[in-house]
Amino acid sequence: MSNQYPEKIVYDLPGFLEITAGEFITKLEEQVASLPELIDIKMNNKITQLDKEDDLFVARSDSSTIVAKSVILAMGNGSFVPIKLELENEEDYTNINYFVQKTSDYVGKDVVVLGGGDSAIDWAMMLEPLAKSVTLVHRRDQFRAKLSSVEKLKQSKVNIITSFIPKELKGDKNNLQSIIIESVKDQSSQELFCDELIVSYGTISSINYLQEWGLDVINKKVEIDLQSKTHIDGIFAAGDVTTYQGREIQIVLGLAEGMQASASENQYLHKGIKQRPIR
Numbered sequence: 001m002s003n004q005y006p007e008k009i010v011y012d013l014p015g016f017l018e019i020t021a022g023e024f025i026t027k028l029e030e031q032v033a034s035l036p037e038l039i040d041i042k043m044n045n046k047i048t049q050l051d052k053e054d055d056l057f058v059a060r061s062d063s064s065t066i067v068a069k070s071v072i073l074a075m076g077n078g079s080f081v082p083i084k085l086e087l088e089n090e091e092d093y094t095n096i097n098y099f100v101q102k103t104s105d106y107v108g109k110d111v112v113v114l115g116g117g118d119s120a121i122d123w124a125m126m127l128e129p130l131a132k133s134v135t136l137v138h139r140r141d142q143f144r145a146k147l148s149s150v151e152k153l154k155q156s157k158v159n160i161i162t163s164f165i166p167k168e169l170k171g172d173k174n175n176l177q178s179i180i181i182e183s184v185k186d187q188s189s190q191e192l193f194c195d196e197l198i199v200s201y202g203t204i205s206s207i208n209y210l211q212e213w214g215l216d217v218i219n220k221k222v223e224i225d226l227q228s229k230t231h232i233d234g235i236f237a238a239g240d241v242t243t244y245q246g247r248e249i250q251i252v253l254g255l256a257e258g259m260q261a262s263a264s265e266n267q268y269l270h271k272g273i274k275q276r277p278i279r
């Protein structure tokens with residue numbers, strides 16, 4: 001969250017009318033830091049190997065080996081890369097963005113956003129009061145975002161173009177100046193001039209370890225039960241790394257699964273005796 005959308009306002013966290021993703025992460029960090037006797041944090045450790053050796057789990061990264069009696073997986077989508085446009089010279093232009101890091105970079109500018117999901121609409125709506133103009137281009141005529149967001153979008157000043165796909169990028173050295181879009185219905189084209197282009201086509205997850213670690217994986221996610229247990233005794237999971245029927249991608253759901261995983265882990269470690277995990 002703090003990497004991908006630190007300034008995005010999140011409206012669906014209980015207890016907060018609105019809060020930026022970055023502020024929320026800071027609050028979580030403060031909470032974790034208040035429990036130094038319980039939580040030992042190892043930063044910059046990408047776990048690439050997880051083995052069971054006798055009764056213990058051994059997690060390995062490039063720089064360390066961690067031995068534990070149990071494991072909670074909370075890796076989200078793993079390390080991920082944004083889906084690119086795959087158009088000529090895309091890599092050359094420094095004003096093509098795949099995440100919005102600082103909204104101040106867009107003040108007074110002509111911004112084009114490509115995409116039709118929640119993130120694309122959220123960015124368009126957030127930048128609309130700051131930018132000179134915001135144009136949202138989506139390849140379908142229906143958005144696949146929350147209905148309430150789509151309604152707000154339609155009432156905003158965002159210029160909405162549907163059923164068009166990007167065809168060509170035009171610019172000068174490192175500066176993209178315009179994008180040619182083409183109608184999927186009649187192949188007519190339009191040129192959109194822009195100071196900043198945001199490509200919001202989602203990300204490709206690079207999680208390929210889960211299967212190697214012997215977990216039950218469906219669409220690159222680990223299947224869990226109502227107790228946040230994976231099918232391997234002693235391994236639990238929470239957050240976007242998990243799957244079950246109807247699971248939504250929501251922060252609050254990941255937090256609840258984290259609580260459940262930690263309660264189940266406690267029972268596992270204390271042989272079925274229920275204990276309150278923390279405080």
Ligand SMILES: Cc1cc2nc3c(=O)[nH]c(=O)nc-3n(C[C@H](O)[C@H](O)[C@H](O)COP(=O)(O)OP(=O)(O)OC[C@H]3O[C@@H](n4cnc5c(N)ncnc54)[C@H](O)[C@@H]3O)c2cc1C
Nearest residue numbers: 001010046047075076077078079119239240249250251254
């Ligand atoms: C643009 C955007 C907007 C969103 N807006 C909202 C919103 O408004 N409201 C809402 O409820 N949800 C929103 N979401 C969804 C929300 O961000 C996720 O549901 C939530 O972040 C999932 O949390 P997580 O801890 O499971 O995964 P993540 O937040 O992805 O965290 C996983 C962490 O694990 C680390 N990691 C990965 N692999 C390894 C490894 N092998 N070893 C060690 N560490 C590893 C990663 O670096 C990362 O720090 C949004 C998502 C996006 C992309």
